[in-house]
Amino acid sequence: MERVTKLLREHHIQPSAQRVAVGGYVLFTEEHPSAEQVWERVKENFPWLSRATVYNTLNLFVKKGLIRELIITEGKSVFDPRLDPHHHFVDEESGDILDIPFDTLEVRRLKDLPGLDIHETQVIIRGRRSAAPAGV
Amino acid sequence: MERVTKLLREHHIQPSAQRVAVGGYVLFTEEHPSAEQVWERVKENFPWLSRATVYNTLNLFVKKGLIRELIITEGKSVFDPRLDPHHHFVDEESGDILDIPFDTLEVRRLKDLPGLDIHETQVIIRGRRSAAPAGV
DNA sequence: TGCTGTCTTAGAGTTAGTCCAAATTCCATC
DNA sequence: GATGGAATTTGGACTAACTCTAAGACAGCA
Numbered sequence A, B: 001m002e003r004v005t006k007l008l009r010e011h012h013i014q015p016s017a018q019r020v021a022v023g024g025y026v027l028f029t030e031e032h033p034s035a036e037q038v039w040e041r042v043k044e045n046f047p048w049l050s051r052a053t054v055y056n057t058l059n060l061f062v063k064k065g066l067i068r069e070l071i072i073t074e075g076k077s078v079f080d081p082r083l084d085p086h087h088h089f090v091d092e093e094s095g096d097i098l099d100i101p102f103d104t105l106e107v108r109r110l111k112d113l114p115g116l117d118i119h120e121t122q123v124i125i126r127g128r129r130s131a132a133p134a135g136v
Numbered sequence C: 001t002g003c004t005g006t007c008t009t010a011g012a013g014t015t016a017g018t019c020c021a022a023a024t025t026c027c028a029t030c
Numbered sequence D: 001g002a003t004g005g006a007a008t009t010t011g012g013a014c015t016a017a018c019t020c021t022a023a024g025a026c027a028g029c030a
Helices: A002-010 A017-026 A035-043 A051-063 B002-010 B017-026 B035-043 B051-063
Strands: A068-073 A076-080 A086-091 A097-101 A105-109 A116-129 B068-070 B078-080 B086-091 B097-101 B105-109 B116-129
Touching: A002 A017, A017 A035, A017 A051, A035 A051, A035 A076, A051 A068, A051 A076, A068 A086, A068 A097, A105 A116, B002 B017, B017 B035, B017 B051, B035 B051, B051 B068, B051 B078, B105 B116
Parallel strands: A086 A116, B086 B116
Antiparallel strands: A068 A076, A086 A097, A105 B105, A116 B116, B068 B078, B086 B097
16 A cells, blocks of 8 residues: 555645545546445445545546546546557446457547647547457 | 427327427537537527426437437436437537547457446546637 | 534525426417 | 225435545655
8 A cells, every 4th residue: 555655645635544544545546436336345344434535536637737637438437547549348238338449440630620629539439349359 | 499309209109289399499509418408599589498308308209219318417418419429529618518530539349347237438638728729 | 620623414495407298389270 | 976906196305426625744955
């Protein structure tokens, strides 16, 4: 957990017990959890943790650039600790979100977008996991 | 409005006054409205229209393939009558959503996605409208 | 030890959307 | 035109995700 404290400090976040507990999960997960899922998960080891703190902490982590908030699924945001460019696949059956390595796709601008100042480009692939081979 | 009635029938939707009123707006707009925005807008000419009917109607239109539901902005879905492939730009300042013509970008699959059965690929570009030229 | 500002908390409030059961409208058939 | 079952609409209750608020706990330091 020393690792989490260090990460927080590096991003100018005062490490409190709660923040370290939330960070210990959300900074290393591959699950793309929603805020409520983070709460459920961290509460297992930290039962007195309040919902408001989870939301506060996640929003703070986003603002300080420790994680990204993704708008992919209906009704709720999910959080992703991977900051390097990559794409996402959404399993329409289970709702699971998988990372798609950046070099799997090429997105090329063919024409200019006049008057638009681009900040990020997000590719979301939706479909199903077919039964056959192992996951990505 | 005869046009809307025809469209509904072609998609096997019984045209009612309410459905035609909602369709008259949402089937031809370029605004990417949320359900609440559709309600506000259609109520102007149809004040007795209920919220539940708007949600029912929009969901029905999506199920019958008249419009698409997009998950792009925080907290709410928006609806888009354009069914041909195209991309979207989100103005992070105003929240406005603009259509980006399909041939502006090229998305090419460079590697296989084993075990994934792709249904749709969505490209969302986020940024700001710079002051200079007219919109897209 | 006390002070000040930060952090956490429970619960109330808000927003987007669904559910429900009653009322209304539609329409085929008599 | 009357009638009855099905489809549609309605308002309000309900839910989920999230924010706000005000009060209390805690941390750092003088």
